[in-house]
Amino acid sequence: MTDLSVKFCGVKFNNPLVLASGILGLTAASWRNVVKNGAGGITTKSLWLAEHIGHENPVIIANEHYMLNAVGLPDAGIEKAEEEIGKYLGWRLHAPLIANIVAGSVGDFGKLAEKIARMKPHLIEVNISCPNVEGELGKPFACVAGDSAKVTATVKKSLARAHAKIPITVKLSPNVENIVEIARACVDSGADALTVMNSVGPGMAINIETRSPILSNKCGGLTGPALKPLAVKYIYDIHRALPKTPIIGLGGVMTGADAIEMMMAGATLVGIGTGVYYRGVEIFKKVVEEMHVWCKKNGVKKIEDIIGTAK
Amino acid sequence: MTDLSVKFCGVKFNNPLVLASGILGLTAASWRNVVKNGAGGITTKSLWLAEHIGHENPVIIANEHYMLNAVGLPDAGIEKAEEEIGKYLGWRLHAPLIANIVAGSVGDFGKLAEKIARMKPHLIEVNISCPNVEGELGKPFACVAGDSAKVTATVKKSLARAHAKIPITVKLSPNVENIVEIARACVDSGADALTVMNSVGPGMAINIETRSPILSNKCGGLTGPALKPLAVKYIYDIHRALPKTPIIGLGGVMTGADAIEMMMAGATLVGIGTGVYYRGVEIFKKVVEEMHVWCKKNGVKKIEDIIGTAK
Amino acid sequence: MNNFPNSVRIKKIVKLTPLVNAYTFDYPKRAKPGQFVNIWVPGVGENPMSIAFDDGKSYTLAIAAVGNTTKELAKKRVGNYIGIRGPYGTNFSWKRGQKIAMLAGGYGTAPLYFAAYLASRENCKIDFFLGGRSREHLLFSDKIKRLKNTRFFPATDDGSCGFNGRNVPCWEIQLAKGEKYDLIMACGPELMEKAVSDIAHAKKIPAQISVERYMKCGFGICGNCCVDDIGIPTCKNGPVMDNKLVRKIKEFGVYHRDSVGRRIYLMKDLTKL
Amino acid sequence: MNNFPNSVRIKKIVKLTPLVNAYTFDYPKRAKPGQFVNIWVPGVGENPMSIAFDDGKSYTLAIAAVGNTTKELAKKRVGNYIGIRGPYGTNFSWKRGQKIAMLAGGYGTAPLYFAAYLASRENCKIDFFLGGRSREHLLFSDKIKRLKNTRFFPATDDGSCGFNGRNVPCWEIQLAKGEKYDLIMACGPELMEKAVSDIAHAKKIPAQISVERYMKCGFGICGNCCVDDIGIPTCKNGPVMDNKLVRKIKEFGVYHRDSVGRRIYLMKDLTKL
């Protein structure tokens, strides 16, 4: 059997597949259910410092071609985070927990990171790239290299102050023209790793009988299997520019072959979110099995050997 | 029967469906074949001033989720354009011809526009947005408002000098963060219309057995039904900002409902390119038929009545 | 795989009770009792609604006007468009000829009426315990009465119709008289369902219970409807669940989560749990 | 609908002629004679190649090493990966028992050998007119000889094997002797095919001809292989076309278009046309 385990910023994962933030990510019980279905690690729904109301329904629409979502990052705030993270870690499952955090200001990112760090998740994912949440400039932080760097530096500083040695990964947006420049700015400001990529767009779908945009937020993040080439290209470019920075690659992964493609582009961990819609929560077991079959057929002993080997 | 005819910059189209540039667009005979299959108008493959070699094969790969192309804008230059455009117009078909032009410098755009104008196509589409062709800044003109404006102004000036009253539409790229700003810059510099949008990305696909990017150009423009929400969103935003500027809307249109959705977002003409892959060249007849059925069921007498009516 | 709303024109609107209207519209997909659809009122909102009836061509939904989406819906006329997607979730199931006790409350009556209509035609014997505030709030009572093989046990808080009290005690009287049931079905307020779950568990009678949680997607992605501690989404692995599974739901009858995932306790004093 | 290359390992390589190697590999889809695949040599290029044989499990292609992709391919060993997508395009077809004349030249022999192999087993009577420069350049001649119901008429420019001259004049001798054919198939250099098309048309004998053009996608999108003046793509509506359609192709035997769409004339003096 091929060894599918990987090390990510010193944290061991039994297989490289992690649940993407925002899918089945609200409660410890739900995280455990996803681990039971084969995930190597879990990313929480984006956590805020305080309660944050999401958008009215409809918030998610999908067909055989794509999914559009504008859930609006709803969250009950820090107390609930503490309950759920504590509960999950208490079960001592072998699937590391990545706490995804989001904030409306650079300062809040620092405060939130510090509080979350106390709960000792294995990693913190800094979500500066949600297409529906805008920073001061009316654009997500991830769209401006300077903002991305400032958030990264602030989070690292507040973790250092709290003597928390939890690695952070900064989640980048695909909706930029200079993703390598932004990636470099984050790494130079202390990011231990990068998560590539958040949803594309935003896009819009209109119901033609009622002539109304369907999502209550009118537009939303675009995801699905057709967006994978964008993620592969970004991971490929970023890995070449920053070969030493580990990457969580995600965006349209549906099969074992997709996960292997993403790892060859340069990803160490591979996220799956919208894939749960197309193949059910069992997708993690299915993809792990498909990776085993491919590795056996192609003589790959350790999955880590294929990382970044695309020509 | 619903009246599907539309007027675009004074040019009458029997139905709003036009062949997108780059698909079956090399020869007059091919354009006529597409018209025979129901298209209301034809856009030529991008035309250069002089011969331009494209990329080696593979240049187009596609599966049920998406298409990636890096054909590399091959063209035989102005003499061939003259032959084919002259031949097509000589057949007096009722489907207007949109000559799509591309150049590597602002000056060449002007020269090319003037020469093409002499052939009297019905419209000129200025392609400043091919993801695989970069201007001086290493980015397509369409990615910089200033460049887009300069090209537009230069083309308008050279057409005026040649006393050619051919309307021009500027083709925008989706790979920007400020498409409305760029649209406005083009219209302020004289663009009579806008074509929204070119392919997304570029993206990459890697063959995992040989660990090689499949396209000879490694990456290419991403198209397919899943990209439609991006086009709908851009058209929706641009139409609200510039309600008087007619739009050729394209990007992932596969069905009558898609075309209607795009018109409700704000498009007057609807382009179809990758749809020929998923539904064959007969897609034009099929979509026209589907639009008739929908209009009848929903009491729409004239298709122009639905343009820009999305809430 | 298409989870976009289908625009359907309302064909018929019937006022069932002061609060509840029955909306009928043609729909291309068939449904089973217990399943639900998301009903979208453009520009206002979208909410899950059980299917009250499927006649093979059209659906009927029984919708109480309680908040801003359902109140907006109540203004709609026949011929207006609404958006429907689904059917979603699991359904009640039974075997030919079974003796079934159905405990229904509030709009929970809708799916159980639909089940009773079908099961009574497969010569199941049905005891239908319908609870509600008062006579006028008993949903579909006339239709239930007309079903063959069906004994109708209305129960009203104010005694204006049938048993004066809740439907569960009314059912317990039958149990005490020695009535034997092969299957129990419950759909209505959670505390009523909790009581049914406990009794069925104690008496080892198979039971199916409709577990409803705050829903957003309706197809197992957003996670808002996941229940502690088994963590499964009730929109996909429910709403109708076997009582054996319901017994594993720690939060059942205790709390649910609102639209930001915060715990909301059914009864204040249960917060210590 | 999947037009990504499949990575296949070369199973067998056989040198057929000084220029042509036969490559065999397992492939999950079945092919008909006249259809082609795109063969991809990673990092080098991709080109269309007719299927020389499909034994129900693997394909065999007969590839002449002429340019940089095919020369790079010639360096490949058994066990190496190559990329294959397809099969694309139309195929030769016949009815049981027909008397068929096959005119083959160069690598065009491959699809016609495949057709002869199958048709001869449906007791068609085949006259196979195989043309080539010299004996050693005649592709599959030993295999063709061994086919039942098949008369083999080799024709070499240098007379080193069979008729001393081109295969069309050799065929015309048979026609002059009163040979009657129900069907003609032609695949090889365009001028040879043009001659066959003219004769078949004049004698009103049904004919199928493989029209090859410079190809990029192989599935009817890029337009590079569209022929004047009917404008249809030969990768999708061909390569095998009925002679009635071929007669409408103004450019057939006159010119084709290169990779930038420029007209390339087969014979200099035809440019006036």
Ligand SMILES: Cc1cc2nc3c(=O)[nH]c(=O)nc-3n(C[C@H](O)[C@H](O)[C@H](O)COP(=O)(O)OP(=O)(O)OC[C@H]3O[C@@H](n4cnc5c(N)ncnc54)[C@H](O)[C@@H]3O)c2cc1C
């Ligand atoms: C599986 C299921 C089936 C249902 N079937 C019916 C039915 O047949 N008839 C009927 O009248 N009602 C039914 N409901 C309840 C219905 O969804 C709510 O009454 C409706 O959402 C109220 O929405 P509103 O915007 O009008 O009011 P709001 O003011 O938004 O909410 C009023 C109450 O309705 C509930 N609610 C609101 N939104 C949701 C949601 N998205 N998901 C779940 N609960 C919500 C909450 O408890 C809330 O306190 C069902 C709920 C579920 C989960």
Ligand SMILES: Cc1cc2nc3c(=O)[nH]c(=O)nc-3n(C[C@H](O)[C@H](O)[C@H](O)COP(=O)(O)OP(=O)(O)OC[C@H]3O[C@@H](n4cnc5c(N)ncnc54)[C@H](O)[C@@H]3O)c2cc1C
């Ligand atoms: C439908 C079809 C079936 C074919 N079957 C066979 C076969 O069974 N065996 C065989 O050896 N060859 C076959 N060919 C020709 C084969 O495609 C070319 O020999 C091959 O592409 C040469 O490529 P290269 O890069 O080695 O040489 P290059 O130097 O690139 O080209 C050499 C010549 O090959 C032709 N050619 C090159 N690229 C293409 C292309 N993409 N499409 C069409 N022609 C091209 C051109 O005429 C060119 O002048 C077929 C061509 C077509 C269109």
Ligand SMILES: Cc1cc2nc3c(=O)[nH]c(=O)nc-3n(C[C@H](O)[C@H](O)[C@H](O)COP(=O)(O)O)c2cc1C
């Ligand atoms: C319904 C939904 C909700 C999401 N919520 C979040 C979120 O809260 N935080 C975040 O960083 N990303 C969020 N994402 C983005 C995903 O984490 C992921 O980056 C993206 O969907 C691409 O991966 P996929 O194609 O596997 O879904 C969400 C995506 C979807 C579809």
Ligand SMILES: Cc1cc2nc3c(=O)[nH]c(=O)nc-3n(C[C@H](O)[C@H](O)[C@H](O)COP(=O)(O)O)c2cc1C
């Ligand atoms: C194979 C291919 C070639 C293309 N070539 C061109 C081109 O030469 N010039 C251009 O402006 N756009 C070109 N495009 C972009 C299309 O015109 C269109 O903008 C894009 O594909 C979105 O529309 P669609 O989804 O209907 O294909 C090409 C697209 C494809 C798929």
Ligand code: FES
């Ligand atoms: S409602 Fe989204 S998972 Fe159940």
Ligand code: FES
């Ligand atoms: S090769 Fe592209 S259309 Fe035929």
